[in-house]
Amino acid sequence: MPKGTGKVIAQNKKARHDFSIEETIEAGIVLRGTEIKSIRAGRINLKDSHARIDRNGELQLVNMHIAPYEQGNQFNHDPTRSRKLLLHRKEIDKLIGHIQQKGYSLVPLKVYIKNGVAKALIGVGKGKKKYDKREDSKRKQMKRDADRAIKESMK
Template sequence: MPKGQGLLIAQNKKASHDFFIEETFEAGLVLQGTEIKSIRGRRVNMKDSFARIDYKGEAYLHNMHISPYEQGNRYNHEPTRARKLLLHRKEIDKLIGETQQAGYSLVPLKVYIKNGVAKVLIGLGKGKKKYDKREDLKRKQAKRDVDRALKNNF
């Protein structure tokens, strides 16, 4: 875990497979009701989630599933609602410029709790082509084979 991050809650492992991550940003999450209790209970799924900046210049996180809290009764939340991201204006302006280029997207990488507050690590990613993904798999398999051979020899 990189220096400065708190308790890791969820990680988007598919992001590094589908994107070249060029830059990362730490963003706060605007939560409602019992969402923080579900996050602390690690009931978060980041599969197929993405971030987008709307026409007002505000960043939102879409499709991140936070399961309803069991003891939440009527105060529970909608699991996949769009959640506002808290970023500095300069960061948002930079992201607007970068994402308007073809092939760039905002990808949530990790959800963690830092100093009692839920944070999301957002990556600026350029989409990988199919041949890039195959190349990564070949490289990973070759490294695994080398490690296995070294382990067996010693």
Template structure:
């Protein structure tokens, strides 16, 4: 049985298309007051977001959390870098792996688990254009097989 995530708020659907995801990590997010309210309302976008490691700490960049409507002047900046909460061993592993050529750290999902906002980050190697085409061919072939089996059964 797969890992159980809480209530999934946002997914990065392009990540599996653009990267071979080799390993995933669950990380907490350091948020400001109005950010968690916007996340719970589902106003998060992971498109074009990425994670970096600076001075031994992990950050997620370009993750867009929309401003909270009732937030008045205490509202947050939508695309500010947000710190990720990971164990030291996980950060060290990410540092080592991400320095290899072609590897990136990509946010895959944002979800609420036990009342806390979590991000599933993946260590991914970028796909070439022909890899993406091959994946699309395999997906189409699987769809065709499933459709043929369904037609046969009915």
């Protein structure tokens, strides 16, 4: 099964707008009992989240909001706690090499369920400037107009 396939639970649509994504990598997420239940219910938000490598050389997903499970009790979790991402050491070392370059960040693109396990698609991206965003929106609009013209000429 290719990367990023499975039942998509949450997407970070703003990520591709704010960053030019150069590479993606699939990582497992270490969760607690009620967190996976909330994710399966779709109560997750990736809006302000990002990934970072901590002192121990482990990849952490920071600021991802998973709402507390409604049927949970005192064992509910903190909604925005840092969650460990599972990758092989070679993959983490490769990511360290990418983010040591100026302007690169690790951005979660989507969270999905694959074979019953929660996965995150992490993108290595360089932040876009305002003029880059304008240029992208112009390019998209021109493509839409061209597609519309072709569709009209086919009628």
